[in-house]
Amino acid sequence: QKDYKLWLQYEKKTDSPIISDYLSNIKGIIALENTATSKIAQNELQIALNAMLGSQFQVTVKPEGNHKIILGSKLVLTPEIQKAIGSDFERINEEGYIIKSVSIKNNKHIVITGKKDIGVLYGVYSFLRLVQMNKSIKNLHLIDAPKTNIRILNHWDNLDRTVERGYAGFSLWNWQKLPDFIDPRYIDYARANASIGINGTVLTNVNANALILTPQYLEKVEALANVFRPYGIKVYLTARFSAPIEIGGLKTADPKDLDVMNWWKNKAKEIYKRIPDFGGFLVKANSEGQPGPQNYGRDHVDGANMLADAVAPFGGVIMWRAFVYSEHDANDRAKQAYAEFVPYDGKFRDNVIVQVKNGAIDFQPREPFHPIFGAMPKTPLMIEFQITQEYLGFSTHLVFLPKLFQEVLESDTFQKEKGTTVAKIIDGSLSNSKLTGIAGVSNIGNDVNWTGHPFAQANWYGFGRQAWNPDLDAEVIADEWLRCTFSNDEKFIKPVAAMMIKSREAVVNYMTPLGLHHIMDTGHHYGPGPWVSDLSRPEWNPVYYHKADKNGIGFDRSKTGTNATAQYAPEVEKLFDNLETCPENYLLWFHHVSWDYKLKNGQTLWNSLAFKYQEGVDQVKEMQDTWNKTGKYVDKERFKEVQMLLDIQYKEAKWWRDACLLYFQQYSGKELPVGVENASHSLDYFKSLKFPFAPGN
Numbered sequence: 001q002k003d004y005k006l007w008l009q010y011e012k013k014t015d016s017p018i019i020s021d022y023l024s025n026i027k028g029i030i031a032l033e034n035t036a037t038s039k040i041a042q043n044e045l046q047i048a049l050n051a052m053l054g055s056q057f058q059v060t061v062k063p064e065g066n067h068k069i070i071l072g073s074k075l076v077l078t079p080e081i082q083k084a085i086g087s088d089f090e091r092i093n094e095e096g097y098i099i100k101s102v103s104i105k106n107n108k109h110i111v112i113t114g115k116k117d118i119g120v121l122y123g124v125y126s127f128l129r130l131v132q133m134n135k136s137i138k139n140l141h142l143i144d145a146p147k148t149n150i151r152i153l154n155h156w157d158n159l160d161r162t163v164e165r166g167y168a169g170f171s172l173w174n175w176q177k178l179p180d181f182i183d184p185r186y187i188d189y190a191r192a193n194a195s196i197g198i199n200g201t202v203l204t205n206v207n208a209n210a211l212i213l214t215p216q217y218l219e220k221v222e223a224l225a226n227v228f229r230p231y232g233i234k235v236y237l238t239a240r241f242s243a244p245i246e247i248g249g250l251k252t253a254d255p256k257d258l259d260v261m262n263w264w265k266n267k268a269k270e271i272y273k274r275i276p277d278f279g280g281f282l283v284k285a286n287s288e289g290q291p292g293p294q295n296y297g298r299d300h301v302d303g304a305n306m307l308a309d310a311v312a313p314f315g316g317v318i319m320w321r322a323f324v325y326s327e328h329d330a331n332d333r334a335k336q337a338y339a340e341f342v343p344y345d346g347k348f349r350d351n352v353i354v355q356v357k358n359g360a361i362d363f364q365p366r367e368p369f370h371p372i373f374g375a376m377p378k379t380p381l382m383i384e385f386q387i388t389q390e391y392l393g394f395s396t397h398l399v400f401l402p403k404l405f406q407e408v409l410e411s412d413t414f415q416k417e418k419g420t421t422v423a424k425i426i427d428g429s430l431s432n433s434k435l436t437g438i439a440g441v442s443n444i445g446n447d448v449n450w451t452g453h454p455f456a457q458a459n460w461y462g463f464g465r466q467a468w469n470p471d472l473d474a475e476v477i478a479d480e481w482l483r484c485t486f487s488n489d490e491k492f493i494k495p496v497a498a499m500m501i502k503s504r505e506a507v508v509n510y511m512t513p514l515g516l517h518h519i520m521d522t523g524h525h526y527g528p529g530p531w532v533s534d535l536s537r538p539e540w541n542p543v544y545y546h547k548a549d550k551n552g553i554g555f556d557r558s559k560t561g562t563n564a565t566a567q568y569a570p571e572v573e574k575l576f577d578n579l580e581t582c583p584e585n586y587l588l589w590f591h592h593v594s595w596d597y598k599l600k601n602g603q604t605l606w607n608s609l610a611f612k613y614q615e616g617v618d619q620v621k622e623m624q625d626t627w628n629k630t631g632k633y634v635d636k637e638r639f640k641e642v643q644m645l646l647d648i649q650y651k652e653a654k655w656w657r658d659a660c661l662l663y664f665q666q667y668s669g670k671e672l673p674v675g676v677e678n679a680s681h682s683l684d685y686f687k688s689l690k691f692p693f694a695p696g697n
């Protein structure tokens, strides 16, 4: 099934000039290396080229002949080939690759190499992408290496196979059948990840279960690690802070307690004995009810460093999350992580990296960048994006997230100096940090198409590409993904790429325009719920975030409000703090604005809000129109599937518009401007909708 094959379709080409051009440049494959990783590279290249070019390429081992693709890492290359590659090796790191057309003794070859065999594998995928995209393979000279060390998926997968915020079925990990049964899907998962440069996976939910650390489960984890290893993918686990009590029989999990420290040291030893390249732990501590060092009067540094010491002898890493907010501080949730973590700067061990969500609240359709970025120069920071669409329409809505990721990565923090983008902070170029990374909360499940929505595959793909290169443009990613997944036909690519690029703004418009946030129905976050006000913790209620009243709407985080703007560098603070200069995208994030306030378009805030909601709905309509014209370029199944999903998205976009505008209208007391459609139902109707079984909870 095409859905299943993701962006690795390796579709047979039909255009004969293109095929003959490739065939004249490729006469076979020479494999100089014999490691497990090299064999994967050889196989993938052979299978893919045979399929795409309708040929039967042979893999041989002697460097001879003409027009061969030569595979091998630096040390196995012949002196002539090494010479032809020359100083290129100096320009890549351990995971980088070089693809170069070389001439040796009058014979022409394409060499795919790297310092290590994993570089060769990455090079093969990059080369195959060129062929998938019908690009020329003459005179190649590509040198590429990842800009971050840890490019990792965070699976929020539970041991019972439910997936927190997962909308693509159940967890891929079949714990019951592991370790003896290796689902072929694990291999395809590894292939897909390797093809985009992902090199780590956290198998378990951040809301952790200590059982994963028992021998019974570690044996299963080991089996997965063995599958993933040759694809360059390390396995990580989430560590439940109270595990020493729950599975270790200790009375405490106090990080300063000797028995606790020893328990974790022994646990690490036990894990590394099974999995010598185990990546380390991801920890959610003292956040949303999870246990942590604060339960014992200790702080995040105590907790993280204790675990860091346990894995350090084996080269392990602790990814300690900064997603914290307390119910006892009702002032402003957006300020809490910064307030708590910035004072710890420079206090963590070298093998701790603090994992920070892209924004200070929680994976909203749009958030300004998290103020921690740039504010902890002495601490390695990694960014956490959410690939699964918890707040963006689940896997029902077509939303191309690389556009969102890019917006965050490009944001200028002005920390230290102008041009200090979030990308520069997380790729370590600013602080010279050796430990860098990007995490993405996975959208993968056991649905045949992996991600629930065929276009959600693009978000997995794009995440991997941006983790490799945080400066990569979303438009480039959309183009690559569409060509590899669907078709190279320009008549298809142009409109559909444009649709993908616009889709992110569409969802912002019909859900949370002008800086609104967290007004999804509470708990499951499915659909609008701006009226919700009865939950026990204030910051769990949408009314806390929009603060609509007779005077206006929005959260005053400026000096006259919670002063959250002061957490940014002065240049950014000034920009956000002033109602006149604050980007309108973030207006209601930082300001409580009167309904009559005039926006740059000359319209009042109320009218502008209404127009934005309408625009979002219209944009989805356009997406439908675009997709409806693609029938002849796409297989029937995926065409129909996307069509049905867009129908739902359109329906739900209207639901968002109607419910939100009716609700806010109670406060603005104003009519809808001309051009904005009237709601189809009453506010009471929208409020009465309940979804007790919405997925992913």
Ligand code: BDP
Pocket: 164, 165, 206, 207, 284, 288, 323, 362, 363, 390
């Ligand atoms: C929130 C999710 C919750 C996660 C939490 C987290 O609603 O399910 O456990 O983030 O990231 O967005 O820890």
